[in-house]
Amino acid sequence: MNDMPETPLLRVRDLIIEFATENGVVRAADKISFYVHENETIRLVGESGCGKTVTGLSILGLIPSPPGRIAGGSMKFMGRELVGLKDREMREIRGRDISMIFQEPMTALNPVFTIGNQMADVLMRHRGLTQRQARTAAIEMLAKVSIPVPGKRIDEYPHQLSGGMRQRVMIAMALSCDPKLLVADEPTTALDVTTQAQVLEQISKLQAEFRMSVVLITHDLGVVAETCRRAIVMYCGRIVENAAIDDLFTSPRHPYTKGLLDSIPRIRRHRLAELPIIPGRVPDLLHLPCGCRFAERCSRADALCAEQAPALVPAEKTSNLFACHHPVPEMPVERLS
Amino acid sequence: MSAVTIQGMRRESLWSKAFYKFRRDRTGMVSLAFVVLYMLIALGVTLGWWASNWSDVTGGKWEAASAVHWFGTNLIGQDIFARAIYSTKTAFEVGLVVAIIATGVGAVLGAISGFFSGTWIDEILLWVMGVLDSIPFYLFVGAIVFAMQDNPYAMHVAMISTFWTSVSRLVRGEVIKLRGLEYVEAAHAIGVPEYTIIFRHILPNTMHILLVQATIAFVAAIKTEVILSFLGLGVKDGMSWGLMIAESTQEVLAGFFNNFLAASVLLFGLVMAFNMFADALQDALDPRKVS
Amino acid sequence: MNAQNHATLLDVRNLEKYFPVRGGIFQRVIAQVRAVDDVSFSIEKGRTLGLVGESGCGKSTLGRAVLRLHEPTGGRILVDGWDITGLRRNQLDEYRRRMQIIFQDPFASLSPRRTVAQIVREPLDVHRIGTPNERERRIIDLLADVGMGAEVRDRYPHEFSGGQRQRIGIARALALDPDFIVADEPVSALDVSVQSQVLNLIAGLKKKRGIAFLFISHDLAVIQHVSDEIGVMYLGRIVEQASVEDLYTEPKHPYTQALMSAIPVPDPAGKRSRIVLEGDVPSPMNPPGGCPFHTRCPQAEEICRRTAPLGVNIGSTENPHYVSCHLHA
Numbered sequence: 001m002n003d004m005p006e007t008p009l010l011r012v013r014d015l016i017i018e019f020a021t022e023n024g025v026v027r028a029a030d031k032i033s034f035y036v037h038e039n040e041t042i043r044l045v046g047e048s049g050c051g052k053t054v055t056g057l058s059i060l061g062l063i064p065s066p067p068g069r070i071a072g073g074s075m076k077f078m079g080r081e082l083v084g085l086k087d088r089e090m091r092e093i094r095g096r097d098i099s100m101i102f103q104e105p106m107t108a109l110n111p112v113f114t115i116g117n118q119m120a121d122v123l124m125r126h127r128g129l130t131q132r133q134a135r136t137a138a139i140e141m142l143a144k145v146s147i148p149v150p151g152k153r154i155d156e157y158p159h160q161l162s163g164g165m166r167q168r169v170m171i172a173m174a175l176s177c178d179p180k181l182l183v184a185d186e187p188t189t190a191l192d193v194t195t196q197a198q199v200l201e202q203i204s205k206l207q208a209e210f211r212m213s214v215v216l217i218t219h220d221l222g223v224v225a226e227t228c229r230r231a232i233v234m235y236c237g238r239i240v241e242n243a244a245i246d247d248l249f250t251s252p253r254h255p256y257t258k259g260l261l262d263s264i265p266r267i268r269r270h271r272l273a274e275l276p277i278i279p280g281r282v283p284d285l286l287h288l289p290c291g292c293r294f295a296e297r298c299s300r301a302d303a304l305c306a307e308q309a310p311a312l313v314p315a316e317k318t319s320n321l322f323a324c325h326h327p328v329p330e331m332p333v334e335r336l337s
Numbered sequence: 338m339s340a341v342t343i344q345g346m347r348r349e350s351l352w353s354k355a356f357y358k359f360r361r362d363r364t365g366m367v368s369l370a371f372v373v374l375y376m377l378i379a380l381g382v383t384l385g386w387w388a389s390n391w392s393d394v395t396g397g398k399w400e401a402a403s404a405v406h407w408f409g410t411n412l413i414g415q416d417i418f419a420r421a422i423y424s425t426k427t428a429f430e431v432g433l434v435v436a437i438i439a440t441g442v443g444a445v446l447g448a449i450s451g452f453f454s455g456t457w458i459d460e461i462l463l464w465v466m467g468v469l470d471s472i473p474f475y476l477f478v479g480a481i482v483f484a485m486q487d488n489p490y491a492m493h494v495a496m497i498s499t500f501w502t503s504v505s506r507l508v509r510g511e512v513i514k515l516r517g518l519e520y521v522e523a524a525h526a527i528g529v530p531e532y533t534i535i536f537r538h539i540l541p542n543t544m545h546i547l548l549v550q551a552t553i554a555f556v557a558a559i560k561t562e563v564i565l566s567f568l569g570l571g572v573k574d575g576m577s578w579g580l581m582i583a584e585s586t587q588e589v590l591a592g593f594f595n596n597f598l599a600a601s602v603l604l605f606g607l608v609m610a611f612n613m614f615a616d617a618l619q620d621a622l623d624p625r626k627v628s
Numbered sequence: 629m630n631a632q633n634h635a636t637l638l639d640v641r642n643l644e645k646y647f648p649v650r651g652g653i654f655q656r657v658i659a660q661v662r663a664v665d666d667v668s669f670s671i672e673k674g675r676t677l678g679l680v681g682e683s684g685c686g687k688s689t690l691g692r693a694v695l696r697l698h699e700p701t702g703g704r705i706l707v708d709g710w711d712i713t714g715l716r717r718n719q720l721d722e723y724r725r726r727m728q729i730i731f732q733d734p735f736a737s738l739s740p741r742r743t744v745a746q747i748v749r750e751p752l753d754v755h756r757i758g759t760p761n762e763r764e765r766r767i768i769d770l771l772a773d774v775g776m777g778a779e780v781r782d783r784y785p786h787e788f789s790g791g792q793r794q795r796i797g798i799a800r801a802l803a804l805d806p807d808f809i810v811a812d813e814p815v816s817a818l819d820v821s822v823q824s825q826v827l828n829l830i831a832g833l834k835k836k837r838g839i840a841f842l843f844i845s846h847d848l849a850v851i852q853h854v855s856d857e858i859g860v861m862y863l864g865r866i867v868e869q870a871s872v873e874d875l876y877t878e879p880k881h882p883y884t885q886a887l888m889s890a891i892p893v894p895d896p897a898g899k900r901s902r903i904v905l906e907g908d909v910p911s912p913m914n915p916p917g918g919c920p921f922h923t924r925c926p927q928a929e930e931i932c933r934r935t936a937p938l939g940v941n942i943g944s945t946e947n948p949h950y951v952s953c954h955l956h957a
Contacts, residue, residue, distance in 0.1 A: 070764065116930055162908040192846065193846060193847075193890045196890070197890045219820060223818070264849075267848060272853070275828055278821040279825075448678040518736045519736045522729070523731065523738075524739075524750070526695055526749060527804070528721045528754050
């Protein structure tokens with residue numbers, strides 16, 4: 001599925017992102033590499049501190065520049081190198097070719113402007129529309145994201161809308177210029193379960209309709225299962241596994257992925273006496289162990305793991321790429337396609 | 338159940354973190370050095386080590402700067418330098434007394450007001466603050482000084498009774514915010530009595546505001562003293578930069594600037610240094626700023 | 629609702645918590661936010677009632693009202709048969725010792741300028757339990773019970789991760805040896821891999837010490853693991869209440885069914901037809917007439933708009949299953 005011959009829409013290679021803190025330099029992303037093809041949805045999955053948000057922000061050049069910076073690597077979007085672009089050039093790309101939606105819709109929308117104002121702003125800036133044209137286009141977009149009575153809603157303020165609706169407005173704003181790539185940073189985390197379902201369906205629908213690619217950043221593996229094709233699991237700034245979604249769930253190779261999948265609370269037929277856990281906790285990014293960063297929590301680790309950081313290697317029968325010296329055995333399942 | 342290990346975590350209280358941050362701020366350190374210098378001068382005066390001769394007539398009228406009189410002498414023949422140095426003590430004394438008491442009163446009343454906001458306690462305190470703020474300051478000071486006649490602390494009382502309101506408002510706002518936090522609810526759930534909650538849980542978390550407000554009050558007090566002394570409402574016994582400046586109004590007309598310059602330069606130095614120190618302090622205490 | 633005669637620790641009857649909304653120049657009361665609206669349930673010693681619902685349904689308010697952190701505006705709370713609803717502060721203290729709370733936000737639930745030892749010891753100090761030496765030893769025991777070593781006692785909350793802070797909060801709640809703990813979304817703010825750790829901890833403590841829990845969460849999967857009975861809340865009311873087995877195998881109320889189907893399942897093969905609810909949750913300031921859920925219910929009928937359904941037990945006396953729905957009236 002990911003061995004398409006054409007050039008990928010976004011190609012990230014060996015990306016390194018560092019932050020200067022008062023206790024030293026922290027590498028939030030350490031040699032991250034992945035591709036996103038056209039009309040494809042991939043997910044960056046991981047827990048807090050794994051570097052997924054930072055990676056997403058860096059695609060749009062939104063890393064706050066002191067204290068953070070891109071310290072190495074390359075990101076080619078449609079053949080054009082993004083790393084090192086001047087702010088002015090980046091601003092042309094943002095909103096028009098690459099768009100982003102954020103986790104907290106209340107803080108991402110400006111509370112003192114109406115929705116119509118904010119959307120028209122984006123449209124006029126990037127598509128050069130007049131105010132009236134922009135308003136019409138904005139109402140169309142609101143209808144596309146299933147907001148009822150868009151002609152009335154467009155003049156409302158963010159606080160007058162519910163969380164789910166605000167998120168949909170943000171999606172509408174992000175898509176109003178027909179971008180090729182959408183980066184969605186935890187778009188449903190702040191929403192209720194029933195609203196999450198609505199918003200995710202919306203994103204899927206629009207992805208198909210606009211033929212765009214989506215990088216969905218989330219910590220919720222359940223969300224991942226429902227809506228994506230390929231998932232990339234990150235831990236402590238590194239990619240530990242990259243696989244098609246079916247393979248990830250049926251045959252996870254990296255012990256962290258397996259541990260994560262096992263430990264997610266889920267509705268089970270019979271209650272367990274104890275939930276499976278991953279012992280220990282995520283190491284401090286300032287005091288990272290050498291070698292594999294997951295080794296100290298891993299039941300399969302040995303001396304080699306502590307010394308040498310494993311590289312990403314492909315699995316034999318499935319689509320997984322994983323970085324582990326002693327991976328979980330492969331379990332390719334007969335797939336009913 | 339898994340045991341949790343702390344892997345080599347460095348012990349850091351919030352104060353030591355702020356301290357390390359402050360140490361790296363060069364402007365902050367330099368201004369702190371100046372402030373300390375002034376403080377030592379004031380200390381020396383209090384202990385009688387120097388400038389005790391500030392009121393003695395040791396020279397002729399309006400002598401120029403010389404080896405004996407570093408800034409020359411004033412109209413009567415007193416050494417200007419000694420007087421300027423002595424005034425440092427006055428400045429610090431006024432500054433510290435007003436800053437500490439005004440901040441203290443403001444903190445306590447602000448915390449009570451904020452914690453009980455929405456009730457009559459808060460309404461009354463807000464009303465008092467409003468009334469005090471609406472009285473024109475110098476009128477108020479004049480009234481207090483007049484009422485307290487020759488009491489040397491009239492000026493201090495006047496300043497304290499007006500400065501506390503701004504501290505109080507800030508603390509009130511912060512307390513209203515903190516009051517809704519869960520650790521306060523936890524204290525309620527445990528059964529901690531209300532006043533203990535205010536003073537043990539909430540007020541210590543306003544320290545960063547209080548510290549900065551205290552430094553602002555210190556500077557404001559010194560500057561206010563200068564104006565009050567100039568108006569004749571300030572220092573009665575003793576010497577201050579304000580009095581020196583007041584004296585020098587006549588002298589400047591006659592072309593003798595030393596008195597004026599001495600007082601102004603020293604005053605400016607202290608105020609400037611303290612302001613920069615306060616800025617650096619605020620930066621160091623701000624948890625969001627990374628240097 | 630549960631009419632158990634023995635070993636009932638907590639009995640809540642027709643509890644109401646309304647918040648007045650003021651408006652106009654004179655700040656008159658113009659509306660009421662009905663955060664908790666006629667809620668009744670009971671919890672036996674050592675059992676856990678899970679309370680599930682989405683944001684705004686009133687579950688957090690209910691948890692706090694039961695402890696009288698919010699003063700109820702109606703109804704009664706009985707502990708071991710004693711009515712504590714109207715007790716004054718000093719009389720309430722004795723009950724405060726037996727009823728504690730764990731919070732959702734590990735970052736806001738610990739006082740930032742106090743050390744771990746001070747935080748965990750405070751309940752003991754306030755109620756003057758034991759000598760200072762005994763209190764010191766007790767802190768070490770409590771920290772060990774939550775899986776933390778004695779060396780953490782002089783550290784400050786900001787030096788710990790979310791999961792560790794949550795453990796400290798649990799240690800604090802255990803200090804007074806309570807019979808009953810309200811756990812308000814204790815794992816929602818934690819990373820997934822840490823959630824299970826803390827859930828195991830809570831389940832273990834529950835078994836070891838026989839503590840009854842009111843476990844509040846929006847996550848049906850989390851709740852399944854720790855609860856014996858479950859109540860589903862919507863707009864301030866409990867719309868369904870049953871044992872954990874019954875609720876998950878046979879949810880009766882349309883809202884419960886929608887909730888169950890909306891949970892993202894970490895298993896791509898396990899996709900099922902999802903019930904997507906129309907519209908948004910109405911504001912608790914203006915709850916719809918009749919059944920509060922009728923505006924979004926895929927099976928709403930005329931009667932649902934007019935009259936509010938009563939809670940009916942469609943199970944047995946030993947294993948009750950209450951539903952408030954006209955479909956099961």
